[in-house]
Amino acid sequence: MRVAATGAFTAEDLGVSCYHSKVGAVELLLNHLLDGPGEYVVVDMTAGADSFASGLFTRFDRTFLVCEPTLRSVGVYLQYAGYARDYGVALSVVGNKVEDASDVDFLREHVGADLLTWVSRSAYVRRAERGAVEPLSQLEPANRAVLAQLADAVDDTVQDWDGFTRHAHEFHRRNAAAWANDRTGVDLTAQIDPDFQLSRVRSGVPDAVSARIC
Known part of the structure; x- marks a missing residue:
């Protein structure tokens, strides 16, 4: 397993650059990625409108939104789902910090069929956040089962x-x-090869489980 991080602001970035200059690198990586057999790419992002400042939100096979049973949290879901609706984004909601059946009912009421599963409050996670990172086998069985559901x-998502x-x-x-043609002085849409299709390239790769997950 390989881990990459976009990194924090440098002194030169402060007051000059927005964080999209960092996450843009993630989008470039996904744009050039041809998922191979048994390969998964998991991107951990903040939810909300920031995800839509570029085309990054369309680069995933399935997006999981972590949602607590609160109006503020489901509000983020509603905003995200509204923006993503016209782009065919495969969206699932994972309830977080669920304590009882009323929490599940609340989430179902507000997110409907998008609710896939939910995680209860976890002593394992609390210990990890305090620096005591234990083997994943120590995670509560019910919460570990949620990871299997994800x-x-x-695996059931067809890559488009x-x-x-x-x-x-x-x-x-x-x-x-919006900006690049004026900046360069040329029509950059001419860079698009209308005959190139990722599906044709991907057809040469043996069928296998592979996915990009947000």
């Missing part, structure tokens, strides 16, 4: 390679029109 949901290509073209055109 894996199953990812035509969608990846279409959205990449769309956001390239938007950026070209």
Whole structure:
């Protein structure tokens, strides 16, 4: 397993750059990624409108939104789902810090069928946040079972390679029109090869479980 981090602001960034300059590197990586057999890419991001400042939100096979049983948290879900609706984003909600059946009922009332599963309050996680990181086998069995549900949901998701290509073209055109053409003095939409399709490239790779997960 390899781990990468976008990194914090440098002294030169302060007051000059927004954090999208950091997460843009993640989008570039996913744009050039051809998932191979048995490969998974998990991206941990903050939920909310910031995810939509670029085309990054369209780069995943399935997006899991972690949602607590509170109005503020489900409000973030509603905002995200509203923005993502027109782009065919596969979205699932994972309840967090669920204590009883009323919490589950609250989440179902507000997120409906998008609620996939939920995690209870975890002493294991609390210890980890205090620096005592134990083997994952020590996680509570019920919460460990939730991780298996997430894996199953990812495995059941069909990768939309035509969608990846279409959205990449769309956001390239938007950026070209918004600022890049003026900055470079040329029409950057000419960089798009209309005959290139990721699905054709991917068809040469043996079928296997692979996914990008947000």
